[in-house]
Amino acid sequence: MSSVRRVPRRASEHWAVKSASPCLISATTSHWSEGVGSVSGEAPPMLKLGSARERAKSKYVPSAKVCKNEKDVSGWDSLARRVGVLGRYPRAGHESSGWFSISSCIIPGQYPELGGEGLLAVLDLSGVDRVRSALFGSRVTRTVMAEVKLFGAWGSPFSRRVEKALKLKGVQYEYVEEDLANKSPLLLQYNPVHKKVPVLLHNGNPIAESLIIVEYIDDTWGNGPSILPKDPYDRAMARFWAKYIDEKCMPAIRKALLSVGEEGTKAKEEAEELLKFLDNELEGKKFFGGDSIGLADIAGNFIAYWYWVIAELQGIKLITKDKFPSLCKWMEGYVNSSFVKEHLPDREKLAGGLMARFRQTK
Numbered sequence: 001m002s003s004v005r006r007v008p009r010r011a012s013e014h015w016a017v018k019s020a021s022p023c024l025i026s027a028t029t030s031h032w033s034e035g036v037g038s039v040s041g042e043a044p045p046m047l048k049l050g051s052a053r054e055r056a057k058s059k060y061v062p063s064a065k066v067c068k069n070e071k072d073v074s075g076w077d078s079l080a081r082r083v084g085v086l087g088r089y090p091r092a093g094h095e096s097s098g099w100f101s102i103s104s105c106i107i108p109g110q111y112p113e114l115g116g117e118g119l120l121a122v123l124d125l126s127g128v129d130r131v132r133s134a135l136f137g138s139r140v141t142r143t144v145m146a147e148v149k150l151f152g153a154w155g156s157p158f159s160r161r162v163e164k165a166l167k168l169k170g171v172q173y174e175y176v177e178e179d180l181a182n183k184s185p186l187l188l189q190y191n192p193v194h195k196k197v198p199v200l201l202h203n204g205n206p207i208a209e210s211l212i213i214v215e216y217i218d219d220t221w222g223n224g225p226s227i228l229p230k231d232p233y234d235r236a237m238a239r240f241w242a243k244y245i246d247e248k249c250m251p252a253i254r255k256a257l258l259s260v261g262e263e264g265t266k267a268k269e270e271a272e273e274l275l276k277f278l279d280n281e282l283e284g285k286k287f288f289g290g291d292s293i294g295l296a297d298i299a300g301n302f303i304a305y306w307y308w309v310i311a312e313l314q315g316i317k318l319i320t321k322d323k324f325p326s327l328c329k330w331m332e333g334y335v336n337s338s339f340v341k342e343h344l345p346d347r348e349k350l351a352g353g354l355m356a357r358f359r360q361t362k
C-alpha cells in the first residue's frame, strides 16, 4: 500500500481482552500503523502516555485487543454486537471497508507483535469520547464522523429534523442533497419502503423516518445535550407529543393551509381543535420538555417555521396569538433560539420552492 504513510511508534502497552473485562498485555517497543493512526506523522497520544495513565484509562476501556485478521475480530464482534457497539462497513458501494464500532473503533494497521498487518480493536462501553480522544486524539473522532451520511432535501422539514439532531450532538456528517423529482438509486436502495428523505447512513447501515433517526442519533452519540429525557415517563411523553405533531397536527395544518372554501373552513376548525392540545401542553413552558430543546420540539419544526412561510404565502391566519398564546410563544422561542435560527432554510428560497410546488399541484 504505497499511499500509506508509515510512522514509527513507541508502544508501552496494549490492552487485550478475551471478555469484556479489561486486562493489559505488554506490547513491542516499536509500532507501525496506517489509516486512522497515521493521519499525522505524530504518534498517537495512546502510545506516548506513561503506564500509570494507561492503567487509569483502563477504567474507561473495558476491552481492546490486537487481532490478526477479521476472523479474529469476529468472535469479539459477536460480543460487541450483543452490546450493540460494532458495525461493519459495507464491502460494495462504499469508498471504504473494514470494521468499525459505533462507540469505539477497529483500526487496521501494521502490528509487529503480529508479524504484519492486524487490527487494533477497541471496545469501549463507557466514556466513549474520553477514550477516543485519550487513545487516539481527535483524528479518530474525525474518521468516525466521516462515516455518517445524510440523504436529505434542503426544504424538507423532516430532513431538517435530522440535521438539527446531528448538529445538536456535534456529529460531523456528509450531506447528500436529493432531487425528489429524480431520486438517486442510493436513496431508493436505502429507503425502498418509503422512498423518501431523510435517510441516515451510519457505517453503511441505513435508517429511515426522521423521528426514528433522531432517536437513533440520541442513542448513538452520547455527547451533546440529550434529545430525549432520561426518565421513562418523560421519554414517553416526549414521544407522545412528537407522534401527535407528526401524525395529527402536521397533516391537519397542511390541509387547512391548502384547502379553500367550505373544505378550507372545516379543515381550519379541525386543525384548531388539534392545536389546542399543543397550546395547553406548552402553557408555562419554554419547550415541550422544559427548558431545553427535545424530541417534540424538533418534531414541531414544521409548525414553528414552515407553517408561517406557507400561511404568509396563502394569506391564511390559523395559529394566532389570541387563540394559541403558548404555542405562539413556543414557536418564537424555537425559531429564535440561536441554535435553531442558524440552521433554518432560507425563507425566500423556501417560499419560492413552495410556490413552485403549489403551482404544480394546482
Ligand SMILES: N[C@@H](CCC(=O)N[C@@H](CS)C(=O)NCC(=O)O)C(=O)O
Pocket (backbone or CB within 6 Å): 153, 155, 156, 157, 158, 180, 195, 196, 197, 198, 208, 209, 210, 211
Ligand atoms: N415520515 C417521513 C416523511 C418524510 C417525507 O415525507 N419526505 C418527503 C420530503 S419532505 C419526501 O421524501 N418526499 C418524496 C416523495 O414523497 O416521493 C419522515 O418522518 O421521515
